[in-house]
Amino acid sequence: MTSSSQSHIATARWDDWSLAELVEAKGEHRVSLVVPARNEEGTVGEVVARTREALMETVALVDELVVIDSDSTDTTFAVATDAGASVHRSREVRPDLGSHPGKGEAMWKSLFVTTGDLIVFMDADLLDWDTHFVPGLLGPLLTRPQVSLVKGFYERPGADGLQGGRVTELVARPWLALRHPELAGLVQPLAGEWAVRRSLFESLSVPTGYAVELAALVDTARLHGIEAIAQVDLGLRSHHQQPLLDLGAMATQILAAMLAREPGDESSAGSLGAEVALRQFRPGEGGAEPLERGVPTLERPPARLFTPGPADSAPHEPTA
Numbered sequence: 381m382t383s384s385s386q387s388h389i390a391t392a393r394w395d396d397w398s399l400a401e402l403v404e405a406k407g408e409h410r411v412s413l414v415v416p417a418r419n420e421e422g423t424v425g426e427v428v429a430r431t432r433e434a435l436m437e438t439v440a441l442v443d444e445l446v447v448i449d450s451d452s453t454d455t456t457f458a459v460a461t462d463a464g465a466s467v468h469r470s471r472e473v474r475p476d477l478g479s480h481p482g483k484g485e486a487m488w489k490s491l492f493v494t495t496g497d498l499i500v501f502m503d504a505d506l507l508d509w510d511t512h513f514v515p516g517l518l519g520p521l522l523t524r525p526q527v528s529l530v531k532g533f534y535e536r537p538g539a540d541g542l543q544g545g546r547v548t549e550l551v552a553r554p555w556l557a558l559r560h561p562e563l564a565g566l567v568q569p570l571a572g573e574w575a576v577r578r579s580l581f582e583s584l585s586v587p588t589g590y591a592v593e594l595a596a597l598v599d600t601a602r603l604h605g606i607e608a609i610a611q612v613d614l615g616l617r618s619h620h621q622q623p624l625l626d627l628g629a630m631a632t633q634i635l636a637a638m639l640a641r642e643p644g645d646e647s648s649a650g651s652l653g654a655e656v657a658l659r660q661f662r663p664g665e666g667g668a669e670p671l672e673r674g675v676p677t678l679e680r681p682p683a684r685l686f687t688p689g690p691a692d693s694a695p696h697e698p699t700a
């Protein structure tokens with residue numbers, strides 16, 4: 381593993397370790413692969429079936445493969461179940477804690493239905509990808525005790541020959557350059573493919589929407605230093621691309637989470653009920669037509685507040 385002198389983010393390639401080496405290094409660790417999925421009936425089956433076959437049946441690297449169905453209205457639940465995943469509806473996990481829409485919410489809820497001390501997240505909408513993503517992300521966690529969070533990065537071809545990653549390039553990277561230059565060496569700060577020690581993720585405040593990735597990075601760097609973060613080149617990845625205006629909502633969520641982490645700004649971190657009124661415009665018969673969206677910017681408190689600790693077997697009172 382090498383470290384760039386500019387960023388000091390330790391960087392590796394997925395094939396720096398063989399599968400056999402990682403299975404050996406796994407020892408007593410337990411690995412949970414978590415796939416948050418909202419309306420991904422077209423792709424989730426393959427994501428589940430291929431990782432299950434390669435990493436649970438052929439070798440024993442992954443111990444449980446869990447899909448969190450995030451309010452899907454299609455057949456995602458059935459397709460993922462048939463492909464061999466344990467599937468949970470996000471809103472049915474710890475119903476005492478309430479339910480919110482969003483990917484971060486699904487990931488936060490996964491902490492209550494998984495048992496691994498190492499958790500790998502992978503998106504369900506992958507088109508070009510391979511099962512080596514999972515061992516690649518585990519490499520630094522299994523071989524470097526000081527690393528607690530591993531981001532994937534990759535080449536990401538977009539539509540019409542253009543590079544993908546509009547929010548990455550127009551929001552996340554500029555924000556990191558301005559406020560967190562120590563994280564500017566991350567190639568894909570928003571990647572949905574990442575791995576984390578449960579002990580770390582349980583300690584973080586988790587935005588319920590798309591800010592989960594950037595918030596986890598910024599909070600980990602603040603609490604544990606960038607030595608706790610590594611990144612791994614996973615090769616090539618492509619995915620379903622969202623329409624521009626939907627990415628505007630994603631960008632709003634990310635900026636809200638970042639602003640809430642600015643010193644002296646207690647506006648929204650950890651609050652419930654926060655929603656930003658985003659006004660976008662589209663061409664209409666009489667000119668530009670406004671399109672109003674309420675963008676949720678909620679954050680879940682650290683999950684460990686709601687799990688019984690070693691000396692505390694009684695469930696905590698919910699706050700959500």
Ligand SMILES: O=c1ccn([C@@H]2O[C@H](COP(=O)(O)OP(=O)(O)O[C@H]3O[C@H](CO)[C@@H](O)[C@H](O)[C@H]3O)[C@@H](O)[C@H]2O)c(=O)[nH]1
Nearest residue numbers: 416417418450482483486503504505570571572590593622
């Ligand atoms: O409410 C939701 C929305 C999405 N997803 C799932 O989350 C994954 C990624 O969602 P997607 O809408 O495809 O996100 P992208 O446009 O690809 O956004 C990128 O950037 C986001 C912000 O960092 C990350 O959360 C994503 O993982 C990353 O792929 C997919 O499996 C979705 O099904 C949910 O589970 N619940």
Ligand SMILES: O=C(O)[C@H](O)COP(=O)(O)O
Nearest residue numbers: 544545546547548621622
């Ligand atoms: O990383 C991003 O910016 C988002 O995933 C959007 O990517 P896209 O522009 O390739 O859709």
